[in-house]
Amino acid sequence: MxxxxxxxxxxxxxxxxxxxxxxxxxxxxxxxxxxxxxxxxxxxxxxxxxKDLFSIRDHIRGMVYAMLSSGIAWERVEDSIDVSTGKIKVIDEAFHQYDPDVLLTCSPEELSDRVKHLHCASQSTKKQMSGLIHTNIKKLKQIEKVYGSIDTYYQEFIDKDCSYKTLIRTLSDSNSKDKMVEMGEALNAEYLRNVGYDxxxxxxxxxxxxxxxxxxxxxxxxxxxxxxxxxxxxxxxxxxxxxxxxxxxxxxxxxxxxxxxxxxxxxxxxxxxxxxxxxxxxxx
Ligand code: SF4
The missing domain is CATH 1.10.1670 (Endonuclease Iii, domain 2)
Structure with missing residues (x-):
């Protein structure tokens, strides 16, 4: 150095x-x-x-926090942050505690309205909610089904490149089958950090x-x-x-x-x- x-x-x-x-x-x-x-x-x-296990709910929460933080000042939800866990209660409630099956029954408009109601919406919220419901949660569910856990699949990329860049590219590149919709490289890095990747x-x-x-x-x-x-x-x-x-x-x-x-x-x-x-x- x-x-x-x-x-x-x-x-x-x-x-x-x-x-x-x-x-x-x-x-x-x-x-x-x-x-x-x-x-x-x-x-x-x-x-x-x-070595705690991260569930699909943890992954959806990490993705939602990343999506919402891109458009708002965190101060707006500050009162709702639980100091012992760092979780944001009002957002967790709005997203049905990230139950994937319940979320898949929601419309993007419904989730978008809930986010708006919390004053956490940005210009991108509607598109993000659509990406979340129509693509990303389904992809996460599929990964979990095939590999047993989302982290097992991600670990294959981390084993090859411990800088996380390959994993971030895999989740971001438009030509990748694992592309998460409305998630570019910066948001995917934030999502991965939100599920404990340092x-x-x-x-x-x-x-x-x-x-x-x-x-x-x-x-x-x-x-x-x-x-x-x-x-x-x-x-x-x-x-x-x-x-x-x-x-x-x-x-x-x-x-x-x-x-x-x-x-x-x-x-x-x-x-x-x-x-x-x-x-x-x-x-x-
Ligand atoms: S406030 Fe920013 S611009 Fe000013 S001295 Fe510090 S680092 Fe530099």
């Missing part, structure tokens, strides 16, 4: 400390639900490390802060998706943290309602722990 990446690793540690001691406070109290250890992701990674969610915030104009971990201003996975892994290995935790720290540092330091408009460079190495700060 070069010295610049070593500096970035130190900065990520400092970001975490600042988030915990300062940025995630509300009325002087830490916002428990926003701490890494209370997130749904962390619970799923722990489950996978304990990887980054290549979000616009993470791709921007790691990019050439800020932390300069890449030659690109917006880091390409798969390169983001590699950079987050490199930092995580050095810090001996889960990759998803490193990703969560970087994302929280940028996101509205979380750290809100490295925002696109009006970044708070004066309080930022990265300002000594940040390209944007040096230039401004």
């Amino acid at each position: 070069d010295t610049h990446m070593e500096d970035v690793c130190k900065i990520v540690n400092q970001m975490e400390i600042q988030l915990r001691t300062n940025l995630l406070l509300k009325d002087g109290q830490i916002q428990e639900k926003k701490l890494w250890e209370n997130t749904y992701i962390k619970h799923q990674i722990d489950r996978r490390n304990s 990887m980054a969610k290549p979000d616009r915030h993470t791709r921007r802060i790691l990019g050439s104009r800020i932390l300069a971990c890449s030659d690109y201003e917006t880091v390409p998706l798969f390169e983001t996975l590699d950079i987050a892994k490199e930092i995580a290995d050095k810090l001996k943290k889960p990759v998803a935790e490193v990703d969560y720290i970087l994302w929280s540092y940028c996101s509205k309602g979380y750290g809100e330091v490295c925002t696109v408009i009006n970044p708070k460079c004066n309080i930022c722990v990265a300002r000594q190495i940040c390209k944007n700060s040096i230039q401004s």
Whole structure:
């Protein structure tokens, strides 16, 4: 690892400390639900490390959370997050606790209306619900039937490529028989992370802060998706943290309602722990 990446690793540690001691406070109290250890992701990674079995319901929940998070600010459902599991109760209820057979009797419009009612809908919701009901759940059921579990099938790809990229491509490529509808590479990475596979969610915030104009971990201003996975892994290995935790720290540092330091408009460079190495700060 070069010295610049070593500096970035130190900065990520400092970001975490600042988030915990300062940025995630509300009325002087830490916002428990926003701490890494209370997130749904962390619970799923722990489950996978304990060799827990993931059911088709877990997979559908992971896919639904990924689909919905792409269009909404998580704050809208914050009150409904169960701090002991990280699950979002109102969404779980709206989706019939992810029972595949019950969901297959629902119409996409019905699910879409439920999502709208929770103020979690985006322009893509209707298409996503259609993809979920008409294709994706059926594919997951078929995989489970043939292989015994969805993870058994996914493991075949992970055994060949432990970076998860082959599995992500398999679920994303339009020419693949395993293509999940309305799920591109970023959403599939998020879905897989939501079922405990330890990887980054290549979000616009993470791709921007790691990019050439800020932390300069890449030659690109917006880091390409798969390169983001590699950079987050490199930092995580050095810090001996889960990759998803490193990703969560970087994302929280940028996101509205979380750290809100490295925002696109009006970044708070004066309080930022990265300002000594940040390209944007040096230039401004
Ligand atoms: S110094 Fe400013 S632009 Fe750079 S990482 Fe910090 S907040 Fe973002």
